[in-house]
Amino acid sequence: KAxxxxxxxxxxxxxxxxxxxxxxxxxxxxxxxxxxxxxGQGLQFLFEYFSETQRNxxxxxxxxxxxxxxxxxxxxxxxxxxxxDSALYLCASSFLTVTNNSPLHFGNGxxxxxx
Amino acid sequence: xxxxEQSPQNLTAQEGEFITINCSYSVGISALHWLQQHPGGGxxxxxxxxxxxxxxxxxxxxxNIQEKHSSLHxxxxxxxxxxxxxxxxxxxxxxxxxxxxxxxxxxxx
Numbered sequence: 001k002a003x004x005x006x007x008x009x010x011x012x013x014x015x016x017x018x019x020x021x022x023x024x025x026x027x028x029x030x031x032x033x034x035x036x037x038x039x040g041q042g043l044q045f046l047f048e049y050f051s052e053t054q055r056n057x058x059x060x061x062x063x064x065x066x067x068x069x070x071x072x073x074x075x076x077x078x079x080x081x082x083x084x085d086s087a088l089y090l091c092a093s094s095f096l097t098v099t100n101n102s103p104l105h106f107g108n109g110x111x112x113x114x115x
Numbered sequence: 116x117x118x119x120e121q122s123p124q125n126l127t128a129q130e131g132e133f134i135t136i137n138c139s140y141s142v143g144i145s146a147l148h149w150l151q152q153h154p155g156g157g158x159x160x161x162x163x164x165x166x167x168x169x170x171x172x173x174x175x176x177x178x179n180i181q182e183k184h185s186s187l188h189x190x191x192x193x194x195x196x197x198x199x200x201x202x203x204x205x206x207x208x209x210x211x212x213x214x215x216x217x218x219x220x221x222x223x224x
Contacts, residue, residue, distance in 0.1 A: 033212070037156075043201060045212040056210045088156050101146035101165065101205060106158040 002026065004093050006107035013114050018079040021110045025072050025093030029105070031055075032074040034066060037088040037109075046089075049074055081114045088112075118142050121202050121215035128222050134189040136218045138202030141183065145210070149176050149187050150201040152217070158201075161187070192222045 005024040013019050025032050033048035033056075045058040049068035066076040072093075078085055088111050092104040119140045128134055138147070149161040162169050162176040164185065169176050173192075178185040189196055202215040 035212075042216045043203070043214040045214075048210075058211060090156075090158060092158075101163060103160045103163045104148065104150075105160065106150075109156045111156070 004091060004105050004107035006089075006091055006110050008110060009108065011110060011112045013081050013112065015081055015083060015114060017081050018077060019081060019112060021076045021078075021089055021091075021112075023074045023076070023091035023093075023107060025074070025091075026105055029093035029095050030072050031094045031096060031102075032068055032072065033092050033094075033104070034074070034076050035090045035092070036060075037090060038086070043090075046076070078112075083114050086112060086114045117216075118206075118213040119202055119204055119215040121200075121218050123218060124216065125219045126221070128192050128220070130193060130222055130224050132192050132222075134192050134196075134220065134222075136187045136200050136202075136220070138185045138187070138215055139183060140185075140202075140204045140213070142204065142213065143207040144180075144183075144204040145207045146205045147178055147185050148203040148205070149185075150203060152199045152201060154198075161200075189220075192220075194222045194224050197221050 007022045031050045034046040037043045048056040052068045063079045068074045088109045090109045092106045094102045096102045122137045147164045151159045164178040173190045175188040199217040199219050201217045204213050
């Protein structure tokens, strides 16, 4: 069974640009969540999708958005990039929605560098 | 204010030692996760707990809901256990995830 796949692995952008990251969950998993990891703030929850609906959202500005498609694949978009958006972006998939806890399966992440 | 506190931040052990990492949290939770992150970034979920105790190989995780505390134990530690261990809680009601800052473990042969 294939794991969670995130693309691209590395990305370099300049301030003001926008970026789209992709996450393909494990087959059969309908929940996808996104996280930002920086040396200063550690891991922080961005948002979670289930069946194409955003179910939960962390404390990030509106520049961070996402969506989920009918095949459960998810994309995350960051507009008007700032230097502070440089981070490792991780996604995780799970079998059930947030109200029914199930283990998380993480992708290897996308490392975004904003210059 | 951190909803999740981990200790210690850094830990160095000799191979074979028994290791304990602690996690305290301040919110009501529906579940607590222990995660392992190796250099390079990949995260593996070790345990998900809502009560009691779980064991997987040399790893044991316990949780005390009343005291809002969890521990991760590693028996007979090995250099391949060297990684960052992160405690994460899913808040009850709001369902947000909160993360500890991680414990960096180094096991010396």
